[in-house]
Amino acid sequence: EDQVTQSPEALRLQEGESSSLNCSYTVSGLRGLFWYRQDPGKGPEFLFTLYSAGEEKEKERLKATLTKKESFLHITAPKPEDSATYLCAVQEGDSWGKLQFGAGTQVVVTP
Amino acid sequence: DADVTQTPRNRITKTGKRIMLECSQTKGHDRMYWYRQDPGLGLRLIYYSFDVKDINKGEISDGYSVSRQAQAKFSLSLESAIPNQTALYFCATSDLRADTQYFGPGTRLTVL
Numbered sequence: 001e002d003q004v005t006q007s008p009e010a011l012r013l014q015e016g017e018s019s020s021l022n023c024s025y026t027v028s029g030l031r032g033l034f035w036y037r038q039d040p041g042k043g044p045e046f047l048f049t050l051y052s053a054g055e056e057k058e059k060e061r062l063k064a065t066l067t068k069k070e071s072f073l074h075i076t077a078p079k080p081e082d083s084a085t086y087l088c089a090v091q092e093g094d095s096w097g098k099l100q101f102g103a104g105t106q107v108v109v110t111p
Numbered sequence: 112d113a114d115v116t117q118t119p120r121n122r123i124t125k126t127g128k129r130i131m132l133e134c135s136q137t138k139g140h141d142r143m144y145w146y147r148q149d150p151g152l153g154l155r156l157i158y159y160s161f162d163v164k165d166i167n168k169g170e171i172s173d174g175y176s177v178s179r180q181a182q183a184k185f186s187l188s189l190e191s192a193i194p195n196q197t198a199l200y201f202c203a204t205s206d207l208r209a210d211t212q213y214f215g216p217g218t219r220l221t222v223l
Contacts, residue, residue, distance in 0.1 A: 006152065032210050043115075043201050043214035048191070087153070091210055097142055098163070098169070099212060101153030 003027075006102035013109045016077050021105045022086030024070040033071050034099065035064050036087040044087055047073075061101050078109045114138045115215035117202050123221045130189040132218050134202030143185040144212060145169075145177060147196075154201065159210040161207070162187055192222040 007022045025033070032051050036044035048057040057064045061082060063074040067070035073086055085106045089099040115136045124130055131194050134143065146154040156169030156178040167175060174196065178186045189196055198217055204211040 017167065036214075040220075041217070043203075043216050046211055046213060047135045049211055089154075097144075097159065097205060097210065097212075098156055099154075101155075103151060 001111040004088060004100050004102040005092050006086075006105050008105060009103070010106045011108070013075070013078050013107065015079055015109055015111050018074070018076045018078070019087055021074070021107070022070060023073070023102055024086075025090045026069075027092045027100065028089050029093035031091040031093045033066055034089040034091070035062075035071070035073055036089065037103070038085045038087055047086075075107070078107075080109050080111055083109045085108055115202060115213055117200075117215040117218050119218060120216065121219045123223065124192055125223050126193055128192050128193045128222075129164055130192050130220065132187045132202075132220070134185045134187070134215055135172070136183050136202075136204045136207075137217075138204055138213060139182075140204035140213075141182065141207045142205045143176075143179065144205075145185070145187045146201045146203065148201060148217075150197040157187065157200075166185055166204065189220075189222075192220075196223045 003026045005024045034108050035047040038044045053068045056067050058063040061076045085104040087104045089101045118133045144159045145157040148154045155171050160166050160179045163179050176188045199217050202215040203215045205212045
């Protein structure tokens with residue numbers, strides 16, 4: 001069965017303490033991998049799409065990378081406003097728009 | 112104004128009641144989706160629609176139905192609500208030329 005697994009489930013960081021979140025997937029024929037940020041009580045907010053192994057995308061303190069079996073979201077020198085749940089989702093090649101989500105990583109950045 | 116809106120934002124109802132959640136979008140996207148989110152679980156797809164005449168079941172469609180009234184409107188109905196349908200419900204849209212989905216603010220539904 002196709003799976004998307006995110007680790008760790010929760011991460012507590014000091015402001016400025018860089019770290020990485022992991023998203024591993026087992027879908028066959030990846031069409032795209034998506035990262036979203038979700039704040040409490042709000043809908044997921046799109047961050048990045050990655051399509052092929054070796055691809056990297058950056059936005060402010062966030063950098064997403066992709067290999068054949070996993071993706072990493074690197075948070076460099078995080079600030080308290082980076083606190084959120086980060087969701088990973090994959091789209092299989094023939095799934096026509098359907099996304100399969102992981103359970104997310106809850107990140108808390110303390111001053 | 113938000114591109115994807117959902118109404119109501121919060122709803123408390125009783126077992127057996129019929130409930131409708133509504134989604135509207137101003138992004139001009141053809142594709143619309145309904146997901147539910149439960150604590151500790153990822154978002155799970157309930158139904159999706161690629162245009163007004165195209166409706167498809169997702170991963171967890173039992174107990175739900177949908178209606179695509181127009182390109183911009185997609186409604187989710189619970190014909191007879193039950194407590195395990197208590198969850199956060201999100202609507203999303205995407206353009207047929209791109210894969211990225213954009214989400215609404217969500218509806219928190221509680222079934223007593």
